[in-house]
Amino acid sequence: MITAEALTKVYRAGRSGPHRAVDGISFTAEPGRVTGFLGPNGAGKTTTMRLAMGLDRPTSGSITVNGLPVGRHAAPLRQVGAVLDAGATHPGRTGRQHLRVLASTHGIARRRVDEVIEMTGLGSVADRRVKGYSLGMNQRLGIGAALLGDPATLIFDEPVNGLDPEGVRWVRQLARQLAAEGRTVLLSSHLMSEMSQTADHLIVLGRGRILADMPLADFIDAAGGTRVLVRSEDATELMTALSAEDVTVTAHDAETFEVVGLDARTIGRRAREISAALHELTPLRTSLEESYLRLTHDAVEHRSGGLTPSKPAAASPGATNAAGTVPALTSPALTGPATADRTAEQDGEH
Numbered sequence: 411m412i413t414a415e416a417l418t419k420v421y422r423a424g425r426s427g428p429h430r431a432v433d434g435i436s437f438t439a440e441p442g443r444v445t446g447f448l449g450p451n452g453a454g455k456t457t458t459m460r461l462a463m464g465l466d467r468p469t470s471g472s473i474t475v476n477g478l479p480v481g482r483h484a485a486p487l488r489q490v491g492a493v494l495d496a497g498a499t500h501p502g503r504t505g506r507q508h509l510r511v512l513a514s515t516h517g518i519a520r521r522r523v524d525e526v527i528e529m530t531g532l533g534s535v536a537d538r539r540v541k542g543y544s545l546g547m548n549q550r551l552g553i554g555a556a557l558l559g560d561p562a563t564l565i566f567d568e569p570v571n572g573l574d575p576e577g578v579r580w581v582r583q584l585a586r587q588l589a590a591e592g593r594t595v596l597l598s599s600h601l602m603s604e605m606s607q608t609a610d611h612l613i614v615l616g617r618g619r620i621l622a623d624m625p626l627a628d629f630i631d632a633a634g635g636t637r638v639l640v641r642s643e644d645a646t647e648l649m650t651a652l653s654a655e656d657v658t659v660t661a662h663d664a665e666t667f668e669v670v671g672l673d674a675r676t677i678g679r680r681a682r683e684i685s686a687a688l689h690e691l692t693p694l695r696t697s698l699e700e701s702y703l704r705l706t707h708d709a710v711e712h713r714s715g716g717l718t719p720s721k722p723a724a725a726s727p728g729a730t731n732a733a734g735t736v737p738a739l740t741s742p743a744l745t746g747p748a749t750a751d752r753t754a755e756q757d758g759e760h
């Protein structure tokens with residue numbers, strides 16, 4: 411279990427003054443489930459994970475792992491394993507040597523090293539030097555190191571970075587298996603499709619604060635609203651008939667449009683009332699990505715290309731809501747540099 415209480419980290423940055431990377435957050439990552447940690451670049455995910463691992467000190471508040479700050483556990487590697495920086499290995503050592511050194515300094519039996527090599531699929535490269543490892547092999551080695559102490563809590567920061575599709579699936583299955591064994595798994599990823607298949611619960615950060623803390627399914631429902639895809643040869647008349655203050659209608663093409671704010675049954679009835687011919691009436695499930703983009707829209711530190719509202723197709727007879735405007739159903743593209751600008755070493759604690 412990971413418990414944060416009023417956790418705050420302020421970096422004494424340069425020109426722009428102090429920066430609250432983590433701003434008074436409280437949450438619990440519970441055992442037996444995968445907690446997805448989401449947020450735009452610079453939201454404070456890595457900082458929170460580093461604080462949990464005792465790699466940084468909170469400015470105020472606290473974060474504990476299995477009831478204690480990690481440094482107060484007698485054998486931390488048996489309590490918590492983390493993948494925070496997959497590159498943190500001695501390049502001249504082999505993967506097996508790396509794991510053996512870690513095991514021996516933490517009083518872990520040698521046979522556990524062999525088990526972990528087996529679990530991570532590194533068998534064929536375990537005796538090669540780490541400097542020759544691909545990004546994916548390094549990720550697997552980092553995950554292996556995290557598993558070495560058979561800990562009850564795991565913290566994975568972007569564990570699928572650099573992995574091929576088979577590796578991505580392996581991480582997903584591993585995270586699910588670890589949670590099914592009753593462990594706490596806190597996992598960050600920018601891959602929404604992956605997160606939606608892996609996490610049970612989500613904590614979403616934006617600018618150091620918690621924007622959402624709820625089960626994955628509730629998050630998608632809360633942000634999504636009801637969306638229905640409609641195809642009708644009388645699209646223009648039907649769109650007009652459906653217009654109302656809290657209903658948003660967006661045209662895709664001359665015959666197809668999407669409705670937010672009415673369910674399929676109501677739309678079907680309205681179509682019958684005006685004798686519109688319906689060809690399709692499909693309730694759409696909002697994706698995690700859409701829900702996430704809507705929620706974090708205002709919390710993005712970096713954005714390239716500015717806002718790009720969705721455009722109805724050129725042939726559209728017009729998409730209107732009650733205000734007569736063309737609404738954007740999908741959120742702006744969320745793109746930006748891979749990492750936020752850092753002014754490391756400026757808080758004098760590293």
Ligand SMILES: Nc1ncnc2c1ncn2[C@@H]1O[C@H](COP(=O)(O)OP(=O)(O)OP(=O)(O)O)[C@@H](O)[C@H]1O
Nearest residue numbers: 421431451452453454455456457749750751753754
């Ligand atoms: N050592 C540091 N010194 C100063 N500022 C820092 C330091 N580490 C992180 N920051 C800043 O704190 C904020 C949070 O960064 P953090 O790396 O925790 O975000 P993140 O959510 O993990 O982002 P990403 O998805 O890009 O990895 C950012 O604005 C970052 O620039």
